Amino acid sequence: MAKEKKVSLKDVANAIGVSTALVSIVLNGKAKQYRIGDDMAEKVLKVSKEMNYSPNLIARNLRGGKTQLIGLVVTDISNPFFSSVSRVIENKAIELNYTVIFGSSDENLNNTKNLIEVLLNKGVDGLIIVPCDGSEKLIEKLQERGVPIVLLDRYFPNLNVSFSSLDNFKATELATQHLIDQGYTRISLIAYKSEMNNVTDRILGYEDSMKKAGLGANINIKRVSLINPKPDVNKAIESLINKSKTEAIVFTTNTLSIHGLYCLQDMQVTIPNDVAIVGFDGGDVFDLFYSPITYIEQPYVQIAEEAVTILVNKIKNGEQNKKSMVIIEPKLIVKNSSPKKD
């Protein structure tokens, strides 16, 4: 009720009997530059601390155009991968004196567009974006507008826009090669219907490994809806198991892996006896499964931290057009779902 207003620069200035300019200068560490007397400077520091002054960031922003706010656009904050990524981004941001505003796009172009506008309107200094299908033009325009951006998880190779991402090709290459090494030949892949590079590269990594192993004829890719994958996954797996006699399945995201496990469970298909599995991203579901799941691990901490670092450099140094490209190597974690074939 007794809504005490915060102490302002003016309050501090009045308390000492000087101008707000002087206080501002001293507190911004420009005392020398503006040749403020040493004793005066000291006094300002002391009094403003005593009065518990902290600058009004809104006012500072209005004047200077900086909010120390980072906008984060993910596809869904409740997706474990993105909530983990968000946590890392948050921590790194705090470390660098930023705070995160976020929004979820649901892989939808319009949502992405609206969200970005809202975040810019709130005055974010820069954006970390997980771009969705069809957002290339949007991102390009943003970059042209001079907005500091870093793409995360996926990117547009043709754009001059910085990104931090997994080596997606390597990811499925690792998975596929592992299965080949274990003696499987009828290896299939389940991936989203999306033209984003994370999906297409994962497909390429699989195809390439199969071809190099002389298994080009066995390439079998099922593509499922990005928005509502479950029914498609069910259909795909049923077909793979019953028609294609697939020996092993590579899933290209965590969500797909989990839908797959549900489906195989329902079909009473035993892992790994009836089919071998390589999942994506790990998690308790994989480790607590009756047959712990082999998976591709994404070093999401690095991916997320690099994104923040790049963005903050852009913001601070105005490196708007420097294209920083971070591609992190995946790791294969071998468990029980992909044993040597007898």
Place this chain on the structure above:
Amino acid sequence: MAKEKKVSLKDVANAIGVSTALVSIVLNGKAKQYRIGDDMAEKVLKVSKEMNYSPNLIARNLRGGKTQLIGLVVTDISNPFFSSVSRVIENKAIELNYTVIFGSSDENLNNTKNLIEVLLNKGVDGLIIVPCDGSEKLIEKLQERGVPIVLLDRYFPNLNVSFSSLDNFKATELATQHLIDQGYTRISLIAYKSEMNNVTDRILGYEDSMKKAGLGANINIKRVSLINPKPDVNKAIESLINKSKTEAIVFTTNTLSIHGLYCLQDMQVTIPNDVAIVGFDGGDVFDLFYSPITYIEQPYVQIAEEAVTILVNKIKNGEQNKKSMVIIEPKLIVKNSSPKKD
């Protein structure tokens, strides 16, 4: 690069040849109140649309003290419960024309304090807070300062602060009664070492049910570290199984349930043959477990939506001191981990 500056009120005003005041008035729907001419009002609307004007929210906030920003303090955004809650809050916020800034406290008082200060500094209009142990004074002061707050997931019964939460007593009551009904008598509980009401109420619900069933002598509560629960859970379960001959375990959070499943897995204890289980919150881990886990379901969507609704009402109507209390009923979802005892 060609950082085009946004069109301002002034730009629109100049284009028409009127004052910024007039434009502002019309765009805020106060034309009638200020008796602006109908033709003029129409023209302003038209031109500002043509020029693609959108207000600078920072400036607006500096003047009016509103940012349309909601601060969210959770304990950990990467915890599935809180990431799900965040997603709901985000959606509800957008619907009401707000955006969410968030931070994670890690159940730490100092972090919570710092975070709240940061968020207030960024000018949030109000806060949704998951309070941690020892934060009662902090929250009370905030309320006294006149900051709109709603607590989520946990609350302080003695404070005049609004909250939205699960009926925690009912939750463990449901779980315990279910196990009793199924014929178990040696029922134990695993809970955090925390004095927050969500934990203490869950303990009370269990104790009450046990006593009412004449099983007071069998009450067996293991309390584990909030910060690093894993080793404590392991010790607790080992003791419960080997020493106390427990027949059934009720877990009081999702994280504890999962740690418990890992431990039981390692100990080769079979569920439900060796021990029955009731978990908390559900999730793929429970459903895909070899013996799908019975659990208490928290209607997190309602809990989260109510929190936003209450907060926005506070912000808009200045209902700072109206204490809204929302307590949502849990549901028991019975699966295979708690069968009738033979």
Place this chain on the structure above:
DNA sequence: ATATATAATTAAAACGATTTAGCTATATGT
């Protein structure tokens, strides 16, 4: 004809910080 009401609009202050240009007093150079 004079006072008063009403309609339509605007000037200017305010929010709280930063920064540029300028002011005053003392010190230095010649």
Place this chain on the structure above:
DNA sequence: ACATATAGCTAAATCGTTTTAATTATATAT
């Protein structure tokens, strides 16, 4: 002694909005 340099500080503009009080012109009442 006089111009100039320097040190130390301040006035005022600025960012983009909202709002209060004021202004002008016209209409109505007496």
